[in-house]
Amino acid sequence: TKVKFKDIFDQINSNLNNYFTKIFGGGKAYLEMTDNDLLNTGVSMMARPPGKLVKNINLLSGGEKAGVGIAFVFSIFKINPAPFCLLDEVDAPLDEANNARFCSVVKEMSKTVQFIFITHNKSTMELADILSGVTMREPGVSKLVSVNVGEAVNLTANKESLSR
Amino acid sequence: TKVKFKDIFDQINSNLNNYFTKIFGGGKAYLEMTDNDLLNTGVSMMARPPGKLVKNINLLSGGEKAGVGIAFVFSIFKINPAPFCLLDEVDAPLDEANNARFCSVVKEMSKTVQFIFITHNKSTMELADILSGVTMREPGVSKLVSVNVGEAVNLTANKESLSR
Amino acid sequence: MRLSKIKLAGFKTFVDPTVLSFPSNLTGIIGPNGCGKSNIIDAIRWVMGESSARNLRGESMDDVIFSGSSSRPEVSKAFIELYFDNENNTLDAKFARFSEIVIRREVSRDGVSNYSLNNTRCRRKDIREVFLGTGLGPRSYAIIEQGMISRLVESKPEELRTYLEEAA
Amino acid sequence: MRLSKIKLAGFKTFVDPTVLSFPSNLTGIIGPNGCGKSNIIDAIRWVMGESSARNLRGESMDDVIFSGSSSRPEVSKAFIELYFDNENNTLDAKFARFSEIVIRREVSRDGVSNYSLNNTRCRRKDIREVFLGTGLGPRSYAIIEQGMISRLVESKPEELRTYLEEAA
Numbered sequence: 001t002k003v004k005f006k007d008i009f010d011q012i013n014s015n016l017n018n019y020f021t022k023i024f025g026g027g028k029a030y031l032e033m034t035d036n037d038l039l040n041t042g043v044s045m046m047a048r049p050p051g052k053l054v055k056n057i058n059l060l061s062g063g064e065k066a067g068v069g070i071a072f073v074f075s076i077f078k079i080n081p082a083p084f085c086l087l088d089e090v091d092a093p094l095d096e097a098n099n100a101r102f103c104s105v106v107k108e109m110s111k112t113v114q115f116i117f118i119t120h121n122k123s124t125m126e127l128a129d130i131l132s133g134v135t136m137r138e139p140g141v142s143k144l145v146s147v148n149v150g151e152a153v154n155l156t157a158n159k160e161s162l163s164r
Numbered sequence: 165t166k167v168k169f170k171d172i173f174d175q176i177n178s179n180l181n182n183y184f185t186k187i188f189g190g191g192k193a194y195l196e197m198t199d200n201d202l203l204n205t206g207v208s209m210m211a212r213p214p215g216k217l218v219k220n221i222n223l224l225s226g227g228e229k230a231g232v233g234i235a236f237v238f239s240i241f242k243i244n245p246a247p248f249c250l251l252d253e254v255d256a257p258l259d260e261a262n263n264a265r266f267c268s269v270v271k272e273m274s275k276t277v278q279f280i281f282i283t284h285n286k287s288t289m290e291l292a293d294i295l296s297g298v299t300m301r302e303p304g305v306s307k308l309v310s311v312n313v314g315e316a317v318n319l320t321a322n323k324e325s326l327s328r
Numbered sequence: 329m330r331l332s333k334i335k336l337a338g339f340k341t342f343v344d345p346t347v348l349s350f351p352s353n354l355t356g357i358i359g360p361n362g363c364g365k366s367n368i369i370d371a372i373r374w375v376m377g378e379s380s381a382r383n384l385r386g387e388s389m390d391d392v393i394f395s396g397s398s399s400r401p402e403v404s405k406a407f408i409e410l411y412f413d414n415e416n417n418t419l420d421a422k423f424a425r426f427s428e429i430v431i432r433r434e435v436s437r438d439g440v441s442n443y444s445l446n447n448t449r450c451r452r453k454d455i456r457e458v459f460l461g462t463g464l465g466p467r468s469y470a471i472i473e474q475g476m477i478s479r480l481v482e483s484k485p486e487e488l489r490t491y492l493e494e495a496a
Numbered sequence: 497m498r499l500s501k502i503k504l505a506g507f508k509t510f511v512d513p514t515v516l517s518f519p520s521n522l523t524g525i526i527g528p529n530g531c532g533k534s535n536i537i538d539a540i541r542w543v544m545g546e547s548s549a550r551n552l553r554g555e556s557m558d559d560v561i562f563s564g565s566s567s568r569p570e571v572s573k574a575f576i577e578l579y580f581d582n583e584n585n586t587l588d589a590k591f592a593r594f595s596e597i598v599i600r601r602e603v604s605r606d607g608v609s610n611y612s613l614n615n616t617r618c619r620r621k622d623i624r625e626v627f628l629g630t631g632l633g634p635r636s637y638a639i640i641e642q643g644m645i646s647r648l649v650e651s652k653p654e655e656l657r658t659y660l661e662e663a664a
């Protein structure tokens with residue numbers, strides 16, 4: 001129905017901006033409708049990191065696009081929190097400053113959302129309460145080991161021990 | 165011409181395997197022709213990390229695909245070394261062990277090939293003789309600063325100073 | 329409703345029965361390249377009804393069954409079980425009486441899958457029904473695959489619209 | 497032949513004239529997200545003849561010209577110069593007499609580009625000719641853009657074949 005779509009659009013639009021500014025420490029992000037007909041219109045996204053006048057979202061950098069994508073997913077979660085959120089190395093393109101802000105957003109949301117995240121990044125590992133290590137001591141066969149956070153940060157420094 | 169294509173195919177095929185085993189510490193990688201007609205045949209790639217029996221290259225992981233891609237590019241370089249090689253965050257999907265082996269391959273090749281590489285990864289930064297930092301102290305405007313390697317490793321730990 | 333654990337057997341590199349539990353809201357999964365981390369994500373999407381082999385990085389639906397290694401022969405079947413704790417009953421009234429919901433999918437080399445819900449055989453449609461309205465599903469906004477986060481912002485306007493509709 | 501330096505002005509985020517030199521064979525480029533690292537790669541591909549705006553992440557060819565920031569107005573033109581040291585003369589005999597080769601491309605808001613080779617106006621075709629046989633070009637195997645390395649192995653067989661032909 002038209003009213004419901006407009007309502008969802010407005011809520012996600014304002015959440016998107018909220019999470020975007022949290023991850024980038026400023027700037028703005030918003031959604032636009034491509035057509036007047038609420039029942040059929042497409043939706044486009046626009047984002048401006050702090051101090052920039054971006055003409056076209058495709059000009060954004062790899063890390064900026066990842067940050068906007070994360071903000072968009074989280075803005076949907078706020079409206080309809082699915083039982084869990086699975087993230088596979090979404091932090092790979094982020095620099096340390098944006099990654100730190102991303103981690104604090106996840107920490108905040110984890111009060112109501114269950115996160116399961118895959119990462120190679122030591123500072124993201126420190127966000128976890130529980131770390132599960134996957135090893136392949138026997139080539140081609142996955143096994144689980146439980147790892148404590150402090151140990152993990154050392155382990156990745158010397159990946160040999162996880163992969164041997 | 166047919167002979168020339170077959171000759172190039174064989175050389176790249178053997179180089180591919182060489183670089184693949186260097187980056188993954190074992191396993192094998194090879195090229196296959198999809199057709200008997202040398203003038204029109206397509207080329208497909210296959211790679212098996214150590215101890216695995218991979219049926220289809222698409223099943224490989226993100227890091228494994230990056231490693232095979234790098235080995236393929238380097239195997240072409242060996243035949244026809246272009247004046248320079250530009251790598252934009254190719255190390256992002258690699259774990260520390262594969263990244264260390266990738267760096268030592270680059271170091272070896274740098275005797276004859278000029279490398280310019282973009283990275284967020286501290287151990288790849290240490291590979292560089294010269295580090296160029298790009299900053300945006302004035303939002304939206306890029307400026308260059310020269311950075312020494314030791315300083316850079318600290319800088320990324322506190323990205324604030326590069327981006328402020 | 330929250331995901332309490334997942335059981336894998338014969339699925340991709342998890343040839344031996346393996347249980348991964350999620351006691352907290354912040355679980356990290358780490359390990360070297362190719363060790364099987366993303367295979368866990370594939371397992372969760374598969375048990376929830378993913379029907380495209382390509383979306384599981386394979387060519388045919390039996391590519392999810394362990395195909396052997398240098399030290400082990402291939403196996404003939406695979407199964408995945410997801411255990412949900414439904415204490416606070418956020419699902420449809422129909423499922424209110426279950427305090428735990430277990431969904432299971434198994435497949436054999438002929439590519440035929442069987443689904444079950446709390447140990448009772450059911451259809452794929454029934455599994456989708458469990459998750460209706462929760463935002464979950466094999467291609468939901470709640471599951472971000474490796475490398476896809478940056479491509480999300482490059483999606484076409486009609487694709488972005490479907491994300492909003494899913495949230496409704 | 498090796499790349500000794502690049503000069504940028506008015507190009508994307510490099511609004512002020514900037515020179516980046518490459519004295520060694522191992523140059524790293526670092527910096528926070530969005531600071532302009534990949535824009536340098538775009539600049540090199542652009543000056544070598546890249547003609548698709550989409551491949552430069554833009555919609556039209558003037559998207560490479562600095563479009564302004566919160567503290568600066570947009571500018572009306574951009575240019576890039578690549579300086580090659582040709583001491584050991586690996587190029588075609590035609591270029592043997594030059595110990596340094598400078599290629600330049602400039603563009604104004606109307607989208608019209610001018611190329612020049614060692615300060616002499618020339619066509620795009622002449623620039624491509626300089627690099628013939630060296631493996632270089634706007635879409636060469638020698639330039640790996642962000643996120644593309646994993647997609648390389650997923651290329652179709654006829655695409656992989658063209659890489660081999662480029663090497664020949």
Ligand SMILES: Nc1ncnc2c1ncn2[C@@H]1O[C@H](COP(=O)(O)OP(=O)(O)OP(=O)(O)O)[C@@H](O)[C@H]1O
Nearest residue numbers: 225226227340361362363364365366367393394395
């Ligand atoms: N049916 C199967 N049988 C055996 N092995 C399989 C099967 N399907 C996939 N694999 C193997 O699983 C590996 C990929 O695992 P996965 O993608 O989970 O790695 P990952 O831990 O995510 O690594 P990365 O850090 O590089 O992303 C590949 O080496 C592939 O050969």
Ligand SMILES: Nc1ncnc2c1ncn2[C@@H]1O[C@H](COP(=O)(O)OP(=O)(O)OP(=O)(O)O)[C@@H](O)[C@H]1O
Nearest residue numbers: 061062063508529530531532533534535561562563
């Ligand atoms: N014509 C232009 N005028 C002004 N700014 C531009 C122009 N074209 C692109 N930009 C800006 O350049 C930035 C992208 O830069 P770039 O892709 O080089 O970042 P990066 O350093 O590679 O970052 P990352 O580490 O995230 O990959 C975007 O913020 C974009 O808005």
Ligand SMILES: [Mg+2]
Nearest residue numbers: 225226366474
């Ligand atoms: Mg993975």
Ligand SMILES: [Mg+2]
Nearest residue numbers: 061062534642
């Ligand atoms: Mg970049």
